[in-house]
Amino acid sequence: MTENPAARHYSKQQAGSLTTGDQLLLPDGERTAEILQVEFEPDDFGTPAVVLATLTGGGTIRIAAGSSVKILNTTVVDTTHDAEVPLPLAVVPSEEVEAAPEAPAVVVPPLPPIPPAVSGPSAEELARIPAPKGTPEAVVAAAAEAHPDDVGVLLLADKLAKGINFKSGSCLKDLSDLAHELFITLKDPDGALAVADLLNVLPFDGNPGRWASVEASLALSSYICRQDR
CATH class of the missing domain: 2.30.30.30 (SH3 type barrels.)
Structure with a gap:
């Protein structure tokens, strides 16, 4: 053939x-x-x-x-015809374009209500707190003299007698512990309030650790003042 x-x-x-x-x-x-x-x-x-x-x-x-x-050569493929004929473009009917669903409107949720600004006690409220008699170290020493036989009070007073630094978290905790010791263990509300008032006038400085001692002192003072004395 x-x-x-x-x-x-x-x-x-x-x-x-x-x-x-x-x-x-x-x-x-x-x-x-x-x-x-x-x-x-x-x-x-x-x-x-x-x-x-x-x-x-x-x-x-x-x-x-x-x-x-x-x-x-039986493997050669003639591509000239394909090169001359352009590919048809897809045409979208105008009816489909008009019938396209509209995008849903964007719903913007309302802004949450602005919480009230945290404010500390006013100057009038702070003025109601009696000023401590003498220095903070003197207040602690007076509490120790009133209870010379209580080991817990003496240990805390000995630590605080070296100097009270209100920026030190450990000093604030010792003062709070002393106030609770005086009221809960020794049933001395006046001595407890005198020590607690050293903390009650301190503002919140942004440190939760230090504020915990002040908060405990405020709670103790509030409880004492509500009691029938």
Whole structure:
């Protein structure tokens, strides 16, 4: 079977690499034929010298093993047609555009109410707290003198007698513990209030640790003042 080689693509290869099924361009350069069988004829030294290609349409072609022949390239894909035809663009019907749902309106929640500003006691309220008699160390010493046999009071008073620093969290806690010791253990509300008032006038400085002692002192003072004395 032979074919017209017009508008065909060929590749060159050595005759010694021909295989069954190759489309060989015949010597006239106009037709091709499929190879049915390939045999080799050796020279006097035993080296393959001539290729015997049997064609499907009948006949045999003798080709020198080292010569080049043209084989029809059946894997070439013609892409010129695809390159000339542009891809169609997707067109959205106007009805679909008009029927598109509108985006939901953005709902902005109202701002939360502004909490009332935290305010401390007024100057009038602070004026109601009696001023301590003497220095803070003197107030602590007076509490220790009133209870010379109580070990808890003496230990706290001894620590505070070295100097009271109202910016020290440990000093504030010792004062709060002393006030609670005087009221709860020794049943001395006057002495407890005198010590607690050292803390009750302190404002909140932004440190929760130090404020815990002041808060405990305020709670104790409020409780004492509510009792029938």
